[in-house]
Amino acid sequence: MTKTPDTAILWLRRDLRLDDNPALVQAMAENERVLPLYIHAPTEEAPWAPGAATHWWLHGSLVALDQALRERGSRLRIATGESLAVLERIAQRTGATRVYWNRLYDPATRARDTHIKLALRARGLRCESSNALLLHEPWEPLTGTGGPYRVFSAYWRKAVLGLDQLTPLPAPIQWRRPPDLDDQESAGIGVDTLDLLPRIRWDQGLAERWQPGETAALAQARRFIDGPLAGYAQGRDLPGKPGTSSLSPHLHFGEIGLRRLLALIRERHGSLAAPAAEVFVRELGWREFAHHLLYHFPHTTAEPLDPRFARFPWHTADAAARLAAWQQGRTGVPLVDAGMRELWHTGWMHNRVRMVVASYLTKNLLLPWQAGAQWFWDTLVDADLAANTLGWQWTAGCGADAAPYFRVFNPIRQGERFDPQGDYVRHWCPELARLPERFIHQPWAAPVAVLRAAAITLGDEYPHPLVDLARSRLEALAAFETIKAT
Template identity: 45%
Template sequence: MTRTALVWLRNDLRTADNPALHAALQYGKVRAIHIEATDGKLRRRGAASRWWLHHSLNRLALDLAQLGVALETIEGETEATLLQAVAANGVDAVYWNRRYGPAEREIDAGVKARLKREGVAAESFAANLLIEPFEMATGTGKPYSVYTPFWNALKQRDIAKPLPTPPHGQAIEPTRVDTSYREADWGKKLGKHWQIGEAAARERLDRFLDELVLDYPEDRDIPARAATSGLSPHLAFGEISPRQVWHAAQAVAQHAPGKASAIDKFLSELGWRDFNYNQLYHRQDIATVPMVAKYAELQWRRDDAALTAWQQGRTGIPIIDAGMRELWDTGVMHNRVRMLTASLLAKNLLIDWRQGEQWFWDTLVDADPANNPGNWQWVAGSGLDASPYFRIFNPVTQGERFDPAGNYVRRWVPEVAGLPDKLVHQPWQAPDATKLAYPKPIVDLKLSRERALEAFKAL
């Protein structure tokens, strides 16, 4: 009698290095399901990541069809939807790869217990991090709260080798999935900037390691240069695994020792992703709860006009507006500029970082449940190993340092493109500033810095 396994896919939309899929294929006949969950305790995807998900699922459906696996997408409450699929398909075993948020772990544990009560085998796997959070601890057995010792310990661990792509089986006719999704015009704009899916992720990694990684340590902070890997959305959706990235990069370092130092810097950013997931795993919901308790007492300002100006890239501060417009047009923002925009909102404007985090959650194609809030808390000062409260980025001096010729600003803020380099980051200093079709700064950087320092010192 043929046994049937169900692969429950979440943020692991790939065929290679997918332990749940691998185990299911060894078990018997396989079906796959993706549930767009409506459980009230789960955070719903933002618009940009929902757009990516739609196209990623359809790309994956084609790849799975070559393995003889049909993919089904359903919207509904997690446990009930999964049990219906189990019953409808005569499933004997369900496999999935682990998630790490508090609500996700609670749901997964409940599903596993329910399946076992129903006589259905259930097993979960490590697939989406370098090392499982419960396997990383300090010498005293506590979770790491400082990144450098975490990274030093992580580098000493044996990172599991990625599993290969399963061999093609009896291919089936692929079908369109996620057919209830309706793409808005905004999604069509995002589509101009991205190739989605497992093959695209691997191509992007190979190009980065071949052509860009050597200059990565210096160029990664220059927003006008395409110097970063661009893998963040592919990692967020699991179109490529961190283990695949790790071992591919290490192989290049071994064969090209001149790239080893740059690759170590690149992999440290992958380590930072694991660090954020450790915070997600060991703490309350980091998207809403400050990781340093005293920050719950901070008196944030309510300024809806300033928040809207920030969201729309109309703050009157060119590098901030360039970043926010890049985000709206492409679904991503250069990492250096992400820090600047977050610092302006949370410190100069003293607007609750959670409002900025929510905007990023809705507009980023790489919106990630650990990285997004973890990085926002780092800038706001409330995270573990966070930027100190007195570190308030000056967007003018940062722009002059990392975009000295104004190439990034001129691309995204054409209103100031005609200004000379020395004025492009502070157009309000131009003799004819009033003639520019560009707003004055919504905040005085010097005075707002002092205000923020007083508010943070008061804690």
């Protein structure tokens, strides 16, 4: 009797790369035929289904992955519908007996994947899952008592151990051909059918700023490692300078693996502990910590880690108008407005500015962090549920932080320190471009003659501040006092 070649489904999600892809490597090594499959089922990620900017990036990433597969004699099958039903149908029509995927860790996808694994195994299929997203599984680094960490410094002291020994998996040299699919449904649909791009084309700024895909991710990693990484410790805080990696969306979609990224750093700088590398690697640790927290505290996507903050007295009187002004970059505070406009135009915001705009929303406007997290989720191309949750809770003061409530970022001081010439503000708020450095971060303090010379009338070309920064800070601290002892 002739033995039927083993056929496997490779279920791709946020691991849209060929290099350092454990599920892909295992599937290719163990089977004669491998079907790369992407299933578009955003409702299965509710209530955190991907936002508009995420969809834009996903379109480009799927196109790039399909092209890479075609160059190797394969191609990406794309399907829509309920994931379990699609996998069962494709397995039946191809004779596949195995399904491989890389793990996701968001609460909704974890629950879905567990259900799918049990259901497929009950039907006699072998299911194998791997870790392609993180350096550590989120359940691995634990405290001495066996519990999760809640402070980053303690977590990182343990998690950083052994990173120099991690090595990436190269893309397979020999590619297995996919099984033949005769009917149109099983053969898949085109990326354009998913309707991921906006019908009203607001995405010009995204297209100017970004190039999705694995090839672009590797090129950007090398540019960063060969250049800005050497001055990252200082350059990462300057929003007007190209001092950050710009890798966050590539990492979110799995277009480059962390093991590959660390290997590239070691090749260039010798060690992850080298002065040029240590600070950046520690920032990658925050990404790991975010997934650690979300795994152990899944409720924190909508509820504060510190339960006292469930009773925080948020401002309600004109909340909708305040939120809209913040979203539109019309708060009257230049650094905040510059950040919000950068976000809308490019789908990204400098991390220093993310902290400033989040602090302003929660501690000056006294609006709930959940509203800011939701806006970021829809507008960021690197919208990552774990990182988004950690960032907003940390800034709002209700998350994993040793000294949370009294940290209030002053956007004037932040601007003067990290955008001293006002280059960032002038770029994103061009109506302020003619203001001298002394007033670029606080135009309301400029004399009338200075404003007139800069062609600015507050309330017309640029808005008056929504709130007084000093007074609103005191109001925030007073509000925090009401919940501290409870």
